Amino acid sequence: MEIVEKWIAKGYGQGEGKAYRPFFHVRDVPSKGRSSIVEGLKSGRTHHYLSDLEYYHHVLAEFSPSVVDIRDQYALLPWGETQDIARDLGIRYPVYRYTSTPIVMTSDLVLTLQNGDSAVVSVKPSSELPDEEQKDIPQGQARTLEKLRIEQEYWKRRGVPWVLSTEKKISIVRAKNLAFLRTAMVSRELDLLMPHIHYFVDLFHQNWEPAKPLNSVVIDAGQALGLSVDAAFCLFGRAVWLHWLPVDLDTPIDHFTPVNLVWT
Template sequence: LLLDDIRASCIMDIREQFPLTPIETTLEIADMLSIPHPKDPKTGEPIVMTTDFLVIVTSADGGRRLARTLKPSADLGSPRVIEKFEIERIYWETQGVDWGIVTEREIPQSLVGNLRSLQGCWDTDNLPAVAVPQIERIEAELHRALSDKSIPLFQAALDCDGRLGFENGTSLAVAKYLIATRRWDIDLHQPIKTEENLDILVRGHGSTEMAPER
């Protein structure tokens, strides 16, 4: 489900180790389920639980949040792990957020690495000082350069910076922005390597818009 959502949506933000607050909510859920709430092993005090990833996406039917917990499949047989999952599941259910468990069977490490490398890249606030029209110019130049499959991404980006008069690194940052916002659709199961050419499967799927305020 997570991979399908990533393919069908434009990722706006990914937040790691998202806290399940206020802690009183998870304490109440644990009490309702008659199971122990996670505690600090040293102090014995209840601790704030977290969800590994909160993914904020936009799609044709609007925006939504996806909460996903990563866990090795071998741990799913642990009764204590299942208890904590149940607290987490009910917490997100009360928030109206889609929650699920993802194991190594569902999500390849190459995809995890790509998502980590693209974290924050969908936000224009994290780009060098370039306006939307300049992003469009860079996109056109990069796409033209990368059509030559012998040219690696980093070289195409450096050449683009030189031709358009931007500081080195600007075009590479824009390339990551285009991937993160799905203006450029690529195979995220393949590691993104700047020393290799970038195979753009579909161009122009997303949109070049300023990120919403958070």
């Protein structure tokens, strides 16, 4: 009990912007698959995710122009409120493993939108949830639904939109493409290339052909600027992430196949 009170007192899972710190880090809890510690492109701080699926939701939110901040592992405080909600709903409140201490519930991603509003995304693999037409719900899935119901009610009381998302509700291909290209955004040693980016985008369009492999288009555009292959691919990734190069992100992107441009 005392250690949890200390976490709360230190401000974990509270606040906003660069000063925000998630309620727990990946080292604190078992991950569901691969965990991720990532540098935030918009927040300027480190984000902690317990699965690839959580990370994919982060990447998609980060790419959206309407999202200005992302808070991961956000604590649902006051601590007693979620316990009261569970009591009102007739749900057994979860406790920390091997203790009788009530947990501090968290939301996976709390998004701050450009208009100042907030939105909350709770991420679960579909395997942890029952099918819509499923009659006999396994105990584990039923328990997951109970905890989600507490979280949903917490945000409902605050008038904040809350959504439950799975891998079936997002484009995994888009998320993987953005994750693949995101390396270019965090390679700070390549920031010196930015003065070339608008010229690179123009040259990419000039060299692009529907059947021409991405490798060839990027190399040709880079050579025209006297850039190395690595530098040219960095500019390609940044141009996509900055919404200056409208490629089709819902088709897998790799070096050796053509990339589709989306004309708007």
